[in-house]
Every structure is written in structure tokens, then in C-alpha cells.
Amino acid sequence: MQIFERKFCLYCQNEIRPLITWESLFLGPEEPLLCEQCTAKLERIEGKTCRICGRPFSKIDDSFKKGDICLDCYRWEENAAWRGVLTRNISLYMYNDFLKDVLARYKYRGDYELVRIFVPEFNRTIARIEYDFLVPIPLSAERLYERGFNQTEALIQEAGRDAHPLLKRIHSEKQAKKSRSERIQRPNVFTLNDTDEEKKAALSEIEGKTILLIDDIYTTGTTLRQAATVLRQAGAEKVLSLTIARG
């Protein structure tokens, strides 16, 4: 008889050998989703970070710091149009080669199950944040059909939380293929999602609330700031964000 069910790494699909301890014998084994090798390749963001964008200071040169924020955020805050739009971003992991592969398989190949890798850390982190609504960064209808699911909504759902889809997106070209300056300058792709009465009702409650935006990757911060602008114009008091990866 096999006491423990065979477990396989969610990413590399190799078998995970169960770690048998007194604790696991009495309480049931804690279920690791990834094998040891894959777990080791995920780089949790720790230590001192930029107060705004959550980039770890250990990864950047001192010349890119301005007090407790990084030079990129300093430039955002210098610009009156963007100042204070995004209060704070928190990212779970560094966007390293391993996470790049994982997220590419998740988003582009459509391997939905991989989202479960991020759920425990997502839940631990979100428990420390005060917010009123969780708002996923939306996909355009075309992109949603193509992918079959929205990668950020999936994360919220698998984490057992309620999403408030307050935003919608106008179809535009893929983000990843654009340069930083193109991304910063392009017109806002988000509008308020008021497609039906239910959504309108949700929007009417936004006044004075703290919104937590959810996205997969923070790269330049443009996407999140554009979304935040729309929400702030609709009356939100504060916009925070949480992403899986920090590019």
C-alpha cells in the first residue's frame, strides 16, 4: 500500500519525493507544488525595496536611488500628471529566467494550473495589505478569447477571493513588444467597466475606497499607473498594486 499519493512537480513534472517527518505523519504532509530544484529557482523579493514600486534595492546601483525610492519612481513623481497616482506596488518574486519561463507557459501556452504556484505567497502577502476592492488588470475581449482565461483574474479566483472587474481594456497591440518610451507615452487603454447595471452599481461604490490592482508583471509601471489614473478619476482614494513578478 502506498501511504502517500505520488506527487509531481507542477512545473517540471518530475516526481516529488515526500518528506516524511513526525509532523507530516500526524498532520498529513504539507503539499509542495514544486520540486526542490524548481522551488529554489523562485526568487522571493526580500529586504529593502523602493517605497513605491517594490523593486529590491539590492538589485540596483546606488546611483539609481533617490532616498527611499528608485530613480524611475522619482521621475514618475516629478511629473504632475502621474504624481501619487500609484501609492505603492508590491511584487512577490524577481522576474528571473525561471519565472519568465513559468509565466510564459502560464500566459501564452495557457497552462492554467501553474497559477497555483503563486497562491500561497499571494495570500500571505495580501493578508498584510489593507484594501477595499481587488481589481484585476483586464484583457481585451479578443485577447481573452485567444488565451481562454485572464491570468490575473485566475490568480484572484484560485486564491479564493472576490474580484471586482471595475476596468475594461480597449484592444491594443501586445505590451511586451514595446519599448519603454512607447509604453509610457501611449494613450490610456483602460476605461471604467460600465457594461451593465450590476457593474454600474459597483462603480458607484468606488468613492473614497482603497483599490488593490492585481497584475502579473510590473515592468515599467505604466500599465498599472494608467489603470490607477482611471480609478482615481472615478473617485478612488488610493490605489495600490500587487504583482507576481517585478521585471
Place this chain on the structure above:
Amino acid sequence: MRFFESEDVLVPERLFRKGEFFAKSKYEISGQAKRIFAVEKIPAQSLDQDFPYNRDLQRLLSGRVLLLEEVPFPLESIHEHVEHGYIRYEKGIDVDRDGMYCRRCQNREVHLFGRFHCARCGEECVYCRRCIMMGRVSQCSPLVRWTGPEPVFSYPDALRWEGQLSIAQGEAARRIVEAIEKKTDLLIWAVCGAGKTEMLFPGIACALQAGLRLAIATPRTDVVLELAPRLQQVFPDVPVAALYAGSGDRYKFSPLTITTTHQLLRFHDAFDVMIIDEVDAFPYAADEMLQKAAEKARKRNSALIFLTATPEETWQRECLTGKRNCYILPARFHQHPLPIPRFIWCGNWRKALTKKRIPLPVRTWVQERLAIEKQALIFFPDVELMERTLPLFHEFHPDIASVHAEDPERKEKVQAMREGRIPILLTTTILERGVTIPNIDVAVVGAEDETFTESALVQIAGRVGRSPAYPTGDIAFFHYGKSRAMVRAKEQLRRMNEEALRRGLIDYDW
């Protein structure tokens, strides 16, 4: 996506979203749209001989099984071909008495299926995670297959090659031609350096003339990249397709397809001749999925030719007892005998290396190579041990380097080795095959480790003496107790030399 079931054809729901199609629609649609998984029996259209089918679509789809998003034609056009019996929609995920399975990769492992709420069908959708890297096959994704006539071709006298086959190569080539003509199975067991590629030329030429579609499948992308231009060069008028993850030839019809075994998953009933190179190599041997893919990709009545230098034990027995149609080529093309490995006891190498000591016999061997300035490869059973050992080797020579599978500079280092800029290269088993450096010695540290199977050791020994200018060299298996694999590997090489001598394929006793 979802389909409506209309009298005798499935109609994609998406077509109805477009106003124009709806306006001229001839369908009487009743009932709800459903996923292809829920359709009980997919209606088969009879072939409309008068339909002016699209030749480009034919050339793309013939013998393939693709997701709709892999077919760069409008859905209207694809559907029109379905109506006239030239294309069929098939289920991506199906279910039978044994449970659910993926029709593309034949996966039945429960833990390799996932599920999600799907925006395409609006339901909980089960998908296959095993072949996910080729795009998602789910309960609502149809696979499309060409059911019309195959493209007809013939390339008489396509071979442009001035070289000459050795007597033994010529005999192997004759057996290959025979297998292709009779559509039988054949195993070519040819030693490393026998010149396998050239032996294929006459068979390929004969198949191309007869209008037979060929695939040469290999487990490794590097082999595809090396083989495709070589074949294109000797068959200049034939469009050769090279298929591997990320290759540009995906939509090309080719009478001669060079492909990774993995890419065979996208084929069905396609090939009259299937040649599988390095049948024993990882991951083909290890992976049942790829074996099934090869079976699915070839036609039922087709020739199946395996090429290998190191067949696994059961195959070796079947060859030697005549149970398998086999041709053994025991000599290298340059007609010198195969160098035979030496076994050298070196004590507990793992313990020594862990304590940052190189066992004395290994030390001496390395110093000898450096003294006579002969390049060498040294194989290690695992990456960690090798990396830990590298600094110790730097005491002998600062340019000694190491390489492993995930090394980003892997290609550069192999190139540097070829150009003589690295005196000694430490490596894991990744360099056991395919690497040809003219004048080298090899050593294996920990040859009895289970990583070094019989076939791995034969392949490693096969790196030595490849060039006619330098047909000999030293092969040292350092060990702490001989393994069965070591003994069998040495025995295999010895037997090949005996056989070659007996058949007069090598010039002298070794």
C-alpha cells in the same frame, strides 16, 4: 470554442458572430451550441470531387493534425473545406472506457490534465498539460485534419553527391532501399563514425523518385540543425523542412522532413518512410509519448528504419539472434578499428573529489595529456561534482573549462574546444553524442556510476579516433569497482572490431 450541430455537419458558433456569414447562411440551426467534446459522433462528409480546394491549405494540412490557431487561414475557408469533405474537425480531448485522453499526444495520466474556466466555451474545460508547449488542447478545442487528396510529387534523380560509399556503407544503403521498397522495418546498427548520413542518400533518392514522403526524426534539436542543411545540399531541388520548437518551417509541405521526435505530435498518417535516428537517445527511449507519436505520424503501410550506434540490450539480442531485421555495420568509414577503453581503478573518487582531492591516476592522466598537448574530454556523473572539481583542475592549467546542459555558454565552449583554445573540457553526459573533435582522448571519472549506461559509454568511446588523420586515442574509464555496463560496453566494441576484421572491413589487427 463551440459548435452547432446542423443536420450533417458541425458549424462553428464563431462564424455566426460575423453578420455576413449569417446573412447567407444555409443552415437550419436548432439547439444550443456545444463543445466538440460533447458531440456524440462527428459527422463525416463525403469528398466533393468538383470542389476547387485550396492547394496551399492542402500542402499545409496534409498529414498534419493541428489546432485551429495553428492554421493561418480564415475560419470561413477552413469550414468550407469541411463542408466538402476535405477537412475534418476532431476532438482534442476524448474519453473512452479507460478514461480521458489527449488525441494529440495520447496522454492518459490523470495528473497531466488540468482544468480551468474557459472563456472560449464558457465552461469548466479540461486540457492536456503534457503537450501544452505546442499550444493548449482542451475539451473545446477541435483538431483539424486534411481528408482530401495528398499532394502528388516526384523528384527523379534528385541526388547531387560526388562522394562514394565504402563497401559496408553500400551494403547498408542497399538494405535501406530494400526496406523502403518493401515497406518493412529495419534496424541499422552502425558504430560511431560509420558515416550514417551518407548511407541514407540512396534510400532517400529512391523514395523521392517514387513520390514517397519521408521523415527523419531525431530526439535532439542540434541533430536537426546539422542534418537539414546537409541534406538540402545533396538534394538541392527538394524543399527540405526542418522542424523543431520555434522553427520557421512549420507551415511548409515537404517531401523530406527533418524533425525532432517531439514535433511528430503534429502529424498523423503522414509518412511513407519514417527514419528514426539515435533511437536509444534520451528522451525518445525514455519517453513513451514520443514512441507513440512516431507510430501515429507514419502511415500504416510504411517503412520504419532505426539508426543507432548503441541499441538497448533487448534489441541487441534480437539482432544477434535474427529476430529483428537488422544490418550491423561494425567499422568506421576510415577503416581503422575502434579504440578500446582501458579500465583504471582510482579508489573512492566521489569521496576524494568531495574532499577536494583529484584521485592520483586521474591526476597523472591529466598531466600526461597536458605534457603532450593533446586535447581531452573528461566526463563526470553529475553537474555539482563537476563544478566543485573544476577549481582543482585549474591548478594544472587555467584554461581548463567545464560545460553542462544548462550552461548558457555551451555552444561557445564547444566551439572553443574545436578551435583548440581549451586544452581539457570537463563535461556531463551532454557531450556523449554528436561532438566530433579530430584528435582527442577521453576519460570518464566514476565510470561505474549508473548515469553511465552501456550505450552512454559506447558513445563516449566513440568520440575518439574519428578522423582518418588521427584514428587512435586513449579512452580511460576511471572507476571504484567495475560495473556491468562498463564490461558490456568494452565487449561490444571488441566484438565490433572482430566482426569488422572477419568481414575484411578494417585493414589490420588492432
